[in-house]
Amino acid sequence: MDRLESELREALRCYFSVPELYGHALACLEDKLQEAMLFGKMTVLHYRMFKGEDMKDIYKAAAAVELMILSLDIIDDIQDQDNGKMAWNQLPPGIALNIGIGMLSLSGQMMLSTGFSAERRQLAAQLIHQGIITAVNGQMTDLYNNVQTEEDYIRMVTQKSAALLVTAAMIGTVLATGEWREEVKRYAEELGIAAQIKNDIRDLLNWDDKNDFLNRKKTLPTLYLLEAVAGEEEWITDYFEGRLDFADVADRRQELEQIIASTGTLIYTSFRMRTHYYRYLEYVEQLNPTPYWKDMMLSFAE
Template sequence: MEQTIRRMEQAMKESVEAHFVLPQLREMALACLEQKLSESMLFGKMTMLHYRMYKGEDDERIYRAAAAVELMILSLDMIDDVQDQDNPAVPWSAYRPEIALNLALGMLMIAQRLLLESGFEPERAQQAARLLSMQVLTAVHGQTLDLLNDIPDEDAYLAMVSQKSAALLVCGCMIGTVLATGEWKEQVRGYAEQLGIAAQIKNDIRDLANWTDKNDFLNRKLTLPTLFLLQAVTDEDRWVIDYYEGRLSMEEVRHRREELEAILEKTGTMLYSSVRMRTHYYRFLELLEQLELEEGWRDQMLALAE
């Protein structure tokens, strides 16, 4: 796997160097790429795994396709951070927003071009490129719902997540599948979506526990954990609702971390959220079992899903 990851990374670097011709822009793009290469690269790995799982030929084409998927994810991460302004640790947060957006748009266009020029049969390459466009558009709708932060209940939250982060995991898995088979496989979509939902709930639990500027409570984000919290608090902890409804400022609650942690414990917010996360993960496992894969493929999938 390490060798295949390096080949995917090399395809990403070569594409960025070739297509960002303005030196300043190329330098910033490569800095953004270095940040991306330090992360899990889950989406590209899933693309390569599904391609091989469905008997695709192991050659340079699939590394370019996986590179396209990861560049797409990088572009959307950059746009998301520009919109949310809650992730100062990444390189693009240090750039002027309009420059960061230009970089992100460039990454997205490179991803599309990489798929179309990957070397696969034209019909399958075009099918993969259409799939990427379709899933990005779905994610744009999901991101808009997230930015509007007008999520009334858990069903609305799950619908938003299915359109946002889960749709992108479906994209990575399905591009590998389509390039190998030429077919959209509904079972792949089903388990990828469940895994994506589980991963997002896990992130939301983390972003509620981590008391920084990215903390979902401080930012009044409506997620599965915070929706449960707002329903579960008692009158004696009414300040939690007052903060969410704007009657208290951030400065008035920022020092109340230990108090909030006690409320999270008392209401069972984290426990409930963990159970919901595991429910979707177990559904992923059930749908994965229905494929009746050889043990080796199943093990690789589970290793990536950890």
């Protein structure tokens, strides 16, 4: 974490020369540093697991990955108009968007400035660009909120959070080996899907800041809930379809939580989440890592 933090701070200091840009970007980074930095850790882990030798520049590469994730988080929150407690949402949208675009470009620049061979640097930068394009496609589906089925949801998540986790793992892999590894894509994708379902369960119950029910956002939990409600519970469907306003449901939190419990929404979505985690564990086993690296990989599923 210390190495990642140092690389991120140095990148902002070197490339963001306008004081206001640097100051606001640093505040956004401070919020990011409160998180676990799963993506950067995934990059370092795969580089080391596949016997990469340059233990200096891999942290710069991992910081580039985290900067890509932070930039997409900023842009997504501006588009979704949620997660209001974050530093970027305390800024005018135009300024926050400029920071997000700047960080997005900087992530690629950081990767190209590492000391790896030219071929591996190019492969890693290409993976960043591919990951961004894939995530943009998934975000468009999310913005239109036209997910209708569980299959639609899994397809969208595969393009967004799962694709970005694949990007993080594969960058560490190609920097160490120079090759794309399909088995890495397979298990990283499953872990990304599981993690997103877990987040969506949390966002269904979080009434204070980023609530997917209040925002009428179609996720696996809300899709299941909409299918399960009946009779007097139909106000939930009416709200999602715009026949009721926020004021009509704002004081019905306890009632909603009781319906979520009675319909088995959390039981079902937790089961689906665990299914993808178990697939992740199964695919990791097939990689046949040493006990040390196996334990490291399994720690990501906790």
